[in-house]
Amino acid sequence: MSDYFPPPPPEQPQPEHRPPVGAAAPSPWAAPAPPAGKRRTGLIVTLAVGGGLVVAGATVALVYALMESVSDSIALPPERSDAPYSEPYGEEPVEPAPEPTVTEPDVKEDVTITACRRDPQIGWQSAKVKVVNGSSTTASYHIGVEFLGKDGTKVAEGVTGVVDLGPGKSVVEEVNGLGEVPRGTTCRLVDLMRVPAED
Template sequence: MSHQQPPPGWGPPPGAEGGPPPRRKGNAGKIIAFSCLGAVLLVVALIVAITLVARDGDGGGDGDPERRTPAPRSPSGRPQEESGARGDVKITTCEVDPVTKWAAAELLVTNRSSKASDYIVHVEFVDASGTRLSETYTSTNDVAPGQQSKVTAQGLDRITAKITCRIKDVTRSAS
């Protein structure tokens, strides 16, 4: 028998001629780096959320009377003429979709301030006795002074009763 060389590519694998196989690079460093980055982003998001809740959770403790304005009431309990951000929002339609049974309120937002503004509107859907059946939020952004914006406040709860839509709260902030 003669000793012939095997064809190229048929020989022993690299590193098998008398030493340990080559070391594979691991991904442990990348995993640790991305885990740390994710943890930092989560902490930042929690700090922002806590700050917003602490600032706005007490009814607008930031001192801006235009920012959060609940619907004013007369001594008899009836709504008065709205002022501030609350007065910028009017309900144009209020109905329950016959197919989905979801409530929806069409709103007309008119920016009566002197600056372009963003609006967040809290709408509740109540039955004839005033019991809240559902609620939702909607928003519209960068509404110029004097400009109007039509938005829909869409509820996602199944409702079978006749409803009334009420604006619970309006937040307006400069864009």
């Protein structure tokens, strides 16, 4: 012990807590009253649990209400009936865009055979074809020619092409067959194709 500090005082007996004047005396068989701090803790726990249950219940109700509204908004259309498809939704039907009124001529009208002959020296057949672009845009053409014997069977064939022919313009091309063919062979156009040029 230090010389500068006196010893602590001896422990004093604590007075008993007596009930206020006029109050009934507690029963000797009653459980002792819990300390004041414990009563407050129990109240806080009770309020916390009760508040948590209220919040959880409100959350469940909110989620249920949201799911109901979402399921109503994404409901499937009714089964097929005589009514128009858009009738349940009250919307005006959308009409398809009108087709363009400009119609291009058939490619068969653009290509004609102007000559069909057999080379007398080597016996190969050839055809001259005239191409007139009857469409409204620049186009390229693929042209096939079959060479047919007297009985109508194909004895040879050839192809040619025209690239970027302007509207109303014309050109003459020669299509040659490969191999010798009999006399009297004729020519026939096949596999005609017109492809508009890309801008």
